[in-house]
Amino acid sequence: MEINYQSNFKLNKTEKKFLRKQIKARHTLLRHEGIEAVSYGTQSLVVANGGLGNGVSRKQLLLVLEKCGCVEALLMPPNKPYSFVRYKTIEESKNAYASLNGKEIVDDLGQKVILYLNFVEKAQWKKLGLQALPPGLTVVEEIVSSEDENMLLEIINWAEDIDNQNFQKSLKHRRVKHFGYEFYYENNNVDKDKPLPEGLPDICDSFLEKWLAEGYIKHKPDQLTVNQYEPGQGIPAHVDTHSAFEDEIISLSLGSEVVMDFKHPDGVTVQVMLPRRSLLVMRGESRYLWTHGITPRKFDTVQASEPYKSGIITSDIGDLTLSKRGIRTSFTFRKVRHTPCTCSYSLVCDSQRKETPPSLPGSDKEASQLEQEYVHRVYEEIAGHFSSTRHTPWPHVVDFLKALPDGSIVADIGCGNGKYLGINKELYMIGCDHSKNLVDICRKRQFQAFVCDALGVPVRSGSCDACISIAVIHHFATPERRVAALQEIVRLLRPGGKALIYVWAMEQEYNNKKSKYLRGNIISQREKEEIKNDKSTQALLEQMFNTGSQNSASSVTSIDDIQKKESSSKKLTNSELPVHTSRTSFHSQDVLVPWHLKTKTCKNKPVETFDSGGSHDPSLVFHRYYHVFRDGELEATCQTLSKINILQSYYDQGNWCVILQKV
CATH class of the missing domain: 3.30.70.330 (RRM (RNA recognition motif) domain)
Structure with missing residues (x-):
């Protein structure tokens, strides 16, 4: 051209x-x-x-x-x-x-x-490098013949009446039937006192007895869940409830192969190929601690140069291609547990959490210490990397700021890297944050910001026309401190002034839609200018x-292989709070959320991460404390404040939000 x-x-x-x-x-x-x-x-x-x-x-x-x-x-x-x-x-x-x-x-x-x-x-x-299967996980190939596969598939009549005792169900992501006991998805458990009258299909007994005799399994199951997956369907990452089932869980894959994702709470992910007619056996750590799930997609990444085998999908990116999924039916066998679970993973065990509840602070001093360890110290350490991931403003926050009258004085309480401080040039905005390193980033960007605690902002009462607090209140460790932080915001407002509050929601799936929180991939206006x-x-x-008119010289290039180190987590001292698994549903309101730190590399040295152009040192895993809010909880908390009206409350991509006005 x-x-x-x-x-x-x-x-x-x-x-x-x-x-x-x-x-x-x-x-x-x-x-x-x-x-x-x-x-x-x-x-x-x-x-x-x-x-x-x-x-x-x-x-x-x-x-x-x-x-x-x-x-x-x-x-x-x-x-x-x-x-x-x-x-x-x-x-x-x-x-x-x-x-x-x-x-x-x-x-x-x-x-x-x-x-x-x-x-x-x-x-x-x-590059993932060489990884091992999660401890306690095995995959046995060709566990049944093609004839046995067809026979097993034929016994599942998906067209039979839904009133049948086997409780055929049609879930959003797949079709499912239960045998032996019905599995209740609303609480991820079974009613141990109400076994289904027909038990497991008779044909399953011969297979289970054979697997027991050959040593593939150790216990004979009494519950069976049959799932049918169309191409493009999957199942969210989860851990089978500890109190519901015994240690061993086995799953037979029929009809089509699939890649299953296993993830450790510290962020290590292993993709495991489950070939057609293979048996997956989970025991110990792989059963109790690692989540497992199937990503909804129509193709899986597999090795290109050899037939599909069980085990880990390697990172040999010169030998990967796509495999089209077919209709897959899984037979997942479990044994119902009739005694409390006594596994070694008490932080994630529902049986043991009932006896030993999470270690929540019992006093204001303890709450302050928890916040210092799992909020303030963490943000000081991760400030640079955190800032690199916070570049796209939330549209509703932008709308709030742009709707304010020109010349309004606005305070951003917990301003982070200051991404909202320059949204509306017609406003006089100041920001504050507990993290000195984040405030330094604001100042480098020519924003007005200072260091302070959100419980005591050194600004005159009634001096602000508006305030915003985006993803801050959920870091306070007691209801009293959360109320106090909101009251401090109200103190700053003049009569008639408005405040916008955002907190993380426990409900990350709302109105049949999954939250896209922290997953934006939009180029900002500032980057467009760049x-x-x-x-x-x-x-x-x-x-x-x-092209072709240039004759510039260039050097011969090479493609580097980069080894990833073994992942490990910083020890969680003085805390029994559950560690949340990223990108999964919340199972507790008070959690520690891992942050995997990426660090910059020197010029001309290899980069082994895609996030913000830094390298990932897997040993640098920090944990931030969150109290995730239930539906209606933020409104109820605001209603305890004096001299305010709630003008609006809404859900925004994994956050509960309110706009309140001082009266």
Whole structure:
């Protein structure tokens, strides 16, 4: 494509739109994945939208890439929406850049995707390295024959009447039947005094007796749950209730293979392939501590060069592709427990939590100490990384600030990195936070902010037209301290002044929709300005629309392998609070939420994380205290305050929110 450019490039509407998207892809990869593009030709390219994570298989992408030259390597990180390609020569790489940038292809789901390419010096990705199966987990392949598989599938009549004693149910994510005992999803338990009259299907007895004799299982189950999964369906990450079932849980996979995700509370995730006709056995730590679940998707990432085998999906990104899911039916056998669980994992055991409740502070002094250890100290340590993940303002907060009259004095209590302090230039905004390091970040961004405790803000009473408190109140460890923090906000307001309060919600699935909290992937206006003013845009324009005219030299690149260290957690001293598993439902209102710290690496050293362009030291796991609010709890807490009216209350992406006014 020829383009006429002078001091300013003159592009048509289509070219401008394409350029914006191409540069946006480049900035997104840098910000979220730590992948830095260069403005000159190299042998290696990063291909945005051409990855396993958005339905593009290895075979499909290779067919496109090989039309431009000899491909030496195609690296496709698991579950990522991009890949890396290395050509034999720089000229071939430039040819691919010119020919494929903006090319529309159809992925394996039949959906159209547009490829955006950028040159890179070297590929950078988070390599999992060699991992072991979770302790206590085994997978036995070909546990039944094809004939046995068909026989087992035939005994499940999904069309039979729903009044049948086996309680056929149709759940949102799958079809399910229960035998022996009905499983109640509302409390994740069974009624041990009400066994189903028909028990387990007779055909199952012969298989269970055989597995017992061969040593694959240790106990004969008395409860069976049969799930049928269509492609695209899954099951949320969970741990089978300790008090409901004995240690051993076994699951037979029929009809299709699937990848199951196992996750440790400290954040370590292991993806395990469950082949068709295989038996999964969970005991000990894998049963009691690790969550297991199936991500809803129509394709799984698998090894490309050999038949699917059980075990871990490795991080050999030069040998991964997609496997299309079929209809899978799982037979999950469990033995109902009739005595309290006495496992070694008391922090996550519902039987033992009843006898030893979480260690909540019994006094204001203890609450202050807990907050100092699990809130204030943590934010000082993680301030830089935390700030790098807080770049997109919440739309409803922006609406609140932009609706205020020009010239209003507004206080942001717990302002963090100050992302709301510059939203409305017509306001006089000040921020405060307990973290000195976060306040320093605010000052570097030319915002007015100071260090203080939210229970005692050194600002004159009645001096603010409005206040905001976003994700702060839930860090106070007692009801009294939460009320006191709200009362301090009300004190700052003039009569008629308004305050907006956000707290984490216990209900992370609301109105049949899952929260997308902390999962935004939107380029902010500030970042758009950075793109607009990017000094390398001219070089990108020249390459994109006039590739081949450059003769710049470039060095030979290589693709680094990066080993990930074994993950471990900082010891939780003086606390019996449960540690929450990220991206799962809350099972307790008072929890410790892990934060896995990413740290910056030196220039020219490898990057092994995608979050904010830093490297992940797995030993640096910090835990933040949260009191997550139930539906109606924030309103009820605000109603204990004097001289306020609640103007509005709502749910916003995993948060309960109120707007109150001082009277």
